[in-house]
Amino acid sequence: xxxxxxxxxxxxGICACLLALGVAACQSNSSGLVYQNVPIDKAVGSSSNIDSxxxxxxxxxxxADAYNKRGIAYAKAGRLDQATEDFNKSLQLRPNSYQxxxxxxxxxxxxxxxxxxxxxxSAALSIKPDYVKALNGRGNTYRSIGQNTSALxxxxxxIRLNAGDAQAYHNRGLIYQAQGLQEAxxxxxxxxxxxxxxxxxxxxxxxxxxxxxxxxxxALKDFNAAIALNGKSASAWANRGRAExxxxxxxxxxxxxxxxxxLSSTNQIAKEGAKRLAVxxxxxxx
Numbered sequence: 012x013x014x015x016x017x018x019x020x021x022x023x024g025i026c027a028c029l030l031a032l033g034v035a036a037c038q039s040n041s042s043g044l045v046y047q048n049v050p051i052d053k054a055v056g057s058s059s060n061i062d063s064x065x066x067x068x069x070x071x072x073x074x075a076d077a078y079n080k081r082g083i084a085y086a087k088a089g090r091l092d093q094a095t096e097d098f099n100k101s102l103q104l105r106p107n108s109y110q111x112x113x114x115x116x117x118x119x120x121x122x123x124x125x126x127x128x129x130x131x132x133s134a135a136l137s138i139k140p141d142y143v144k145a146l147n148g149r150g151n152t153y154r155s156i157g158q159n160t161s162a163l164x165x166x167x168x169x170i171r172l173n174a175g176d177a178q179a180y181h182n183r184g185l186i187y188q189a190q191g192l193q194e195a196x197x198x199x200x201x202x203x204x205x206x207x208x209x210x211x212x213x214x215x216x217x218x219x220x221x222x223x224x225x226x227x228x229x230a231l232k233d234f235n236a237a238i239a240l241n242g243k244s245a246s247a248w249a250n251r252g253r254a255e256x257x258x259x260x261x262x263x264x265x266x267x268x269x270x271x272x273x274l275s276s277t278n279q280i281a282k283e284g285a286k287r288l289a290v291x292x293x294x295x296x297x
Contacts, residue, residue, distance in 0.1 A: 045089045049121045056088030075105035079114065086118050094118045109135040113145045120152050128152045143169045147178055159186050177206035181213045188220055196220050211240040215247050218254065227257035245275035252284045261288060 054060070064081040071077050082097030098115035101108055116131035132149035135142055150165030163186055169179035184199030200217035203210065218233035234251035237244060252267035265288050271281035 044092055046091045046121065047089070049089050049091070050087075051089050052087035055084055056086075056090075060084055061088065073104060075101045075108055075111070078104070079108065079111045082111070082114060082118075086114070086121075091118050091122055095122075107138050109138040109142055109145065112138070113142065113148060116145070116148055116152075120148070120155075125152050125156050141172050143173055143176060143179070146172075147176070147182065150179075150182055154182065154186060159190070162186060175206055177203040177210060177213070180206065181210070181216065184213070184216060184220075188216065188223075193220050193223050197224070209240065211237040211244060211247065214240070215244065215250060218250055222250070222253060222257065227254045230254040231258065243274055245271045245278045245281065248274065249278050249280040249284065252281060256284060256288070264288060 061081065061084050064077070064084055068074070068077045068081055078097040078101040082094045082101065085091070085094035085097060095115060095118050098111045098118065101111040102115070105111070112131045112135035116128045116135065119125075119131060120128035129149055129152050132145045132152065135145040136149070139145075146165045146169045150162040150169070153159070153162035153165065163183060166179045166183040166186075169176050170183070173179075180199045181203040184196045184203065187193075187196035187199060197217060197220045200213045200220060203213035204217060207213070214233045214237040218230040218237070221227070221230035221233065231251065231254035234247050234254055237247040238251065241247065248267050248271035252264045252271065255261075255264035255267055264284065268281040268285040268288070271278050272285065275281075
């Protein structure tokens with residue numbers, strides 16, 4: 012079981028090293044290492060669901076799909092090492108499983124193993140070149156390490172294959188935004204918002220772009236819409252504070268920064284905004 016069978020002292024040491032490297036930290040429990048700061052799906056990753064899938068694996072030890080499905084459940088529970096082991100087994104049984112390659116790639120990316128993630132996404136695409144999940148995933152991995160040209164190539168290919176892929180427009184917009192191409196970013200974020208009205212991240216990104224273009228009113232509208240979709244987004248609240256501050260709505264801005272810090276005490280935008288407004292009002296800082 013590799014990393015799973017470690018004692019608590021060693022597990023804590025591993026977690027400390029991971030945290031120092033800026034990748035997902037983890038903690039040890041009776042189920043093995045559980046990585047922190049990764050998306051968790053309590054339903055898919057529940058112990059009861061994993062137990063049920065384990066029963067299927069035990070009854071069908073040569074079924075590649077059974078291992079792949081349990082690997083997904085482990086990943087959703089934050090048990091990334093066990094997920095990797097199941098995807099490894101799935102690929103041993105079915106070497107041409109592009110789904111297992113892409114699933115393992117995402118897990119490796121979440122563990123901070125970007126080179127392995129890119130290799131796995133590329134393996135999936137060598138089997139199925141039009142697999143948009145792998146193209147988006149590889150693009151995200153390239154973007155995370157600053158290889159924007161390669162990332163753009165992947166996002167452009169996704170959009171060529173499926174002009175209705177909101178995620179690809181959002182991701183491509185983030186690159187344009189970082190490159191200072193605000194009009195191009197605005198167009199892509201607007202496409203993403205139009206294609207997926209339930210996604211709040213493109214609204215935040217478009218709001219930030221509006222702010223950079225000096226349109227605080229449009230920015231505030233987007234941040235409000237994002238908060239309506241996800242009231243627990245510290246980023247949405249912090250950026251709403253920026254828009255309100257730009258519009259001279261100082262009391263509202265303070266409230267937004269305060270709410271952002273309640274949700275995430277490390278949000279830098281909110282910390283700087285709250286400090287700035289406190290200084291301007293003459294309130295002493297702690």
